[in-house]
Amino acid sequence: MSERENILGRIREALTLSADVPGHKQNNLLQVVSEEEAAPHIHEWLPAVGETIEDGLALFAKNSAELKTDFRLVDSLEDLNAQITEMASGWKKIATHSGELTDAVGDKLGLPVCSTDEGYEASDLESCDVGITQCDCLVAQTGSVLVTARSAGGRALSVLPPHHIVLAQRSQLLPDLPAAFALLEERYASNYPSFISLITGPSRTGDIERILVLGAHGPKQLTVFCL
Amino acid sequence: MTTPVHQFHTDANRAAQDLQQRAQIQSALSSYETACEARKSAFRDWESARQTAAEIKWDAVNHLDQHLREFADKLESRGTQVHWASNEQQARDIILEIIRSNNAHSIIKSKVMTGEEIHINEALEKAAFDVVESDLGEFIVQLRREAPYHFVFPAMHLKRGEISELFNRELGTALTEDPEELTMIARRVLRDKYITADVGISGANFAIAETGMISITENEGNARLTCALPKVHIALLGIEKVLPRLRDLALFLPMLATAGAGQALTCYNSLYGGPRQPDECDGPEEFHVVLLDNNRTQLLADKQQRDALHCIRCGACLNVCPIYRSIGGHTYGTTYQGPIGSVITPHLRGLQDWKHLSSASSLCGACTQVCPVKIDLHHHLLHNRRNAVIDKPVWREKLQFAIFRSVMNRPKLYRFCVRIGRLMQPLHRLVDGTRLDPARGWTQTRKLPRIAPQTFKDFWRNRK
Ligand code: SF4
Numbered sequence: 001m002s003e004r005e006n007i008l009g010r011i012r013e014a015l016t017l018s019a020d021v022p023g024h025k026q027n028n029l030l031q032v033v034s035e036e037e038a039a040p041h042i043h044e045w046l047p048a049v050g051e052t053i054e055d056g057l058a059l060f061a062k063n064s065a066e067l068k069t070d071f072r073l074v075d076s077l078e079d080l081n082a083q084i085t086e087m088a089s090g091w092k093k094i095a096t097h098s099g100e101l102t103d104a105v106g107d108k109l110g111l112p113v114c115s116t117d118e119g120y121e122a123s124d125l126e127s128c129d130v131g132i133t134q135c136d137c138l139v140a141q142t143g144s145v146l147v148t149a150r151s152a153g154g155r156a157l158s159v160l161p162p163h164h165i166v167l168a169q170r171s172q173l174l175p176d177l178p179a180a181f182a183l184l185e186e187r188y189a190s191n192y193p194s195f196i197s198l199i200t201g202p203s204r205t206g207d208i209e210r211i212l213v214l215g216a217h218g219p220k221q222l223t224v225f226c227l
Numbered sequence: 228m229t230t231p232v233h234q235f236h237t238d239a240n241r242a243a244q245d246l247q248q249r250a251q252i253q254s255a256l257s258s259y260e261t262a263c264e265a266r267k268s269a270f271r272d273w274e275s276a277r278q279t280a281a282e283i284k285w286d287a288v289n290h291l292d293q294h295l296r297e298f299a300d301k302l303e304s305r306g307t308q309v310h311w312a313s314n315e316q317q318a319r320d321i322i323l324e325i326i327r328s329n330n331a332h333s334i335i336k337s338k339v340m341t342g343e344e345i346h347i348n349e350a351l352e353k354a355a356f357d358v359v360e361s362d363l364g365e366f367i368v369q370l371r372r373e374a375p376y377h378f379v380f381p382a383m384h385l386k387r388g389e390i391s392e393l394f395n396r397e398l399g400t401a402l403t404e405d406p407e408e409l410t411m412i413a414r415r416v417l418r419d420k421y422i423t424a425d426v427g428i429s430g431a432n433f434a435i436a437e438t439g440m441i442s443i444t445e446n447e448g449n450a451r452l453t454c455a456l457p458k459v460h461i462a463l464l465g466i467e468k469v470l471p472r473l474r475d476l477a478l479f480l481p482m483l484a485t486a487g488a489g490q491a492l493t494c495y496n497s498l499y500g501g502p503r504q505p506d507e508c509d510g511p512e513e514f515h516v517v518l519l520d521n522n523r524t525q526l527l528a529d530k531q532q533r534d535a536l537h538c539i540r541c542g543a544c545l546n547v548c549p550i551y552r553s554i555g556g557h558t559y560g561t562t563y564q565g566p567i568g569s570v571i572t573p574h575l576r577g578l579q580d581w582k583h584l585s586s587a588s589s590l591c592g593a594c595t596q597v598c599p600v601k602i603d604l605h606h607h608l609l610h611n612r613r614n615a616v617i618d619k620p621v622w623r624e625k626l627q628f629a630i631f632r633s634v635m636n637r638p639k640l641y642r643f644c645v646r647i648g649r650l651m652q653p654l655h656r657l658v659d660g661t662r663l664d665p666a667r668g669w670t671q672t673r674k675l676p677r678i679a680p681q682t683f684k685d686f687w688r689n690r691k
Contacts, residue, residue, distance in 0.1 A: 002311070003310075003311040003312065003313055003317065004299070004309075004311040006311075006313060007295075007311050007313060007466065007518070007520050007524065008292050008295065008296065010520070010524035010527075010528075011291050011292040011295070011466075011524055011527060012292050013524075013528070014524050014525075014527040014528035014533075015289060015290075015291065015292065015527065017528070017530040018289065018530065019285070019289060019530040019531075019533040019534065020530075021282060021285050022278075022281035022282065022285055022534060022537075022600075022601045022602075022603075023278050023281060023282075023601060041275070041279070042276075042279065042474075042477055042478045043477075044271060044272065044275075045270060045271055045272040045273070045275045045276040045279070045478075046270060046271065046276070046477075046478070046481060047269040047270055047271065047481075047491070048269075048271055063491070097508075116508045116509065117508060118508065119508050119509065120508070120509070122421075122422045122456050123422055126418065126422060141491075142481065142491050142492040143491075144492060149504070149507045149508075149509075149510065150506070150507070153508065154455075154507060154508040154509040154510070155451070155454065155455035155509050155510050156451075156452070156455040156456060156509055159448050159451045159452060159455065159495075160452065160455075160456075176477075177476075177477035177478075177480065177481065178474065178477040180477070181473055181474040181476060181477045182474065184473065185473065185474070192438055192440070192500050193500075193504070193507065194305070194499060194500050194501040194502065194503060194504045194507060194510055194514075195454075195455075195497065195498070195499060195500075195507075195510060196440075196497065196498040196500075197451065197495055197496065197497040197498070198480070198492065198495070198496040198497075199494070199495060200491070200492040200493065200494050200495070200496075201494055202494075203446070203447055203448040203494060203495075204446050204447070204494055205363045205364075205410055205446055205447050206380075206446070206488070207362070207363040207364035207367065207380065207381070207382050207383075207410075208363070208382070208385075208387055208390055208406040208409055208410065209251075209255065209383075209385075209386065209387055209406060210255040210258060210259070210380070210383065211406045213406050213407045213410040215410075215411075215414070216363055216410055216413075216414065216446065216447035216448060216449070217361065217363075217414055217417065217447045217448040217449040217452055218447065218448020218449075218451060218452070218494075218495070219448070
């Protein structure tokens with residue numbers, strides 16, 4: 001018999017005795033909130049998010065400030081390009097992927113580009129000063145950016161260079177985590193990307209005396225532009 | 228060889244007297260406590276969130292066979308190789324085999340507690356592979372050749388000076404007192420390793436049955452690099468990590484971050500559902516998931532303690548535990564420290580050898596109160612004590628209690644004993660706390676109260 005069958009067999013055997021549901025003295029399943037009932041409630045228990053898109057933007061900005069994410073609302077592509085050009089002084093090489101927004105800025109900088117679209121050398125990507133990506137959505141509740149292998153140019157582009165710039169649109173702002181997971185299901189359920197990540201602030205560590213240090217292994221800087 | 232209980236007592240004695248270290252742990256944990264309280268109060272209803280989390284984990288664990296089958300099938304359908312290991316040895320063999328068949332030499336690891344459980348580093352080093360921990364805390368304790376002090380904060384017992392000296396000695400870097408510079412040293416050293424490593428080994432915080440994905444929570448980005456750059460990715464996880472649905476993460480991710488580190492959400496929460504797919508530009512060519520039993524099914528079979536498998540390893544119960552704070556992480560001598568370690572280690576590694584951990588508790592219940600999935604930890608410690616005695620009665624204690632019972636049931640005898648005790652007590656001073664003392668277990672660290680000059684009954688009878 002395979003080890004899989006051995007283990008599953010032991011599990012089935014172990015589960016012949018049923019265990020009490022936590023918080024319920026008797027094993028009375030009727031009292032338990034079933035998942036179908038619980039799921040709609042989850043968002044009611046998580047931290048509050050305002051009603052309007054303005055509330056959402058304000059909350060995202062507040063969370064970004066706490067997380068040390070550089071969050072910038074921009075009015076137009078020109079504005080975006082102007083701000084990125086200003087940041088770019090000192091950059092020697094940028095990394096990016098093709099996309100509606102990334103194409104609109106990448107070309108304008110006139111710097112050598114490492115594009116991840118068709119694959120890349122890790123050492124080449126490592127030598128870039130910045131990784132510019134798009135995303136699936138922004139989450140106001142936690143100040144997070146949701147990226148996938150498909151939306152953000154693969155797995156490493158958003159983590160290997162020392163600065164990660166996210167280009168997003170206002171319409172991509174979602175209120176909370178349940179909404180972000182619902183979006184994933186809606187967008188990808190038939191064929192999920194092999195990599196999905198919720199990025200919440202620049203890379204950090206507290207492993208030395210619990211003192212916060214940014215840029216542990218991932219980017220030291222995270223900039224989120226929202227058009 | 229010293230037994231676990233002997234080692235525990237010696238180390239506990241030493242650690243409890245190391246006031247400097249205790250102060251460091253206290254201060255690290257008190258800032259955690261403030262952050263954690265603030266995060267909990269940001270939840271609109273933390274208690275309901277806990278209850279739902281507990282129920283979802285109950286469902287996951289009590290239908291574990293169905294969920295695991297779904298998890299494995301989904302993964303396999305997208306090109307992942309799923310391996311099943313009943314014990315440590317099998318898990319090590321599977322991992323070594325994958326590495327050998329890929330002709331790999333250098334291995335980068337992100338934090339994987341199950342790896343500590345199966346002693347994978349020792350096995351890899353013995354087989355002459357080059358293996359490096361990439362999580363900063365794990366990297367530090369690996370250089371010190373010591374076990375993690377805490378399964379969430381592995382190097383919390385060290386001062387920056389010690390880390391600086393360690394780096395100076397092992398890596399030849401200049402001494403510095405700046406945590407940022409120390410972090411950057413590790414960053415520089417490890418960058419090369421990611422790029423040249425052939426194999427990345429990670430753990431997983433959750434296994435999503437519905438979509439066949441593992442979920443990894445981290446702050447540093449080391450796990451993301453480990454899972455992105457090497458051409459082979461191996462994830463090692465316990466079979467209990469399952470969550471039924473993807474959307475369950477909307478609850479579990481913020482709860483894990485809140486309870487574990489006082490964060491709203493950990494910096495990176497990443498899901499991996501396969502090797503690089505045809506339309507993708509990077510990621511490993513091979514993705515292996517190793518599912519480890521290692522006596523978890525035995526704990527599963529104990530219906531009273533099954534819920535200990537609901538644990539999401541947030542570490543909150545360690546952080547609030549007065550025992551952990553006094554004796555520190557290494558004293559436990561286990562992969563999982565603190566209350567949860569004391570509860571599960573007897574199941575994973577043998578009740579009689581590890582039952583002493585269940586007695587190292589004040590039963591204050593702080594652990595139970597903070598557990599985000601509502602595991603009744605302090606009662607489980609009592610269950611372990613009970614099971615240990617049923618399994619192997621302690622005759623001396625049995626005899627003591629038999630005598631106690633018979634005295635308590637006979638008022639005359641009781642009165643006689645009290646009188647004798649009162650007369651004899653002054654003599655006790657001669658042997659107090661020494662080896663000859665019959666009450667040594669008590670008097671070594673505590674004072675024996677004086678027997679009152681008269682009993683209440685005497686007083687009542689004699690009053691005018
Ligand atoms: S037992 Fe509860 S509090 Fe302790 S680590 Fe597990 S989930 Fe966290």
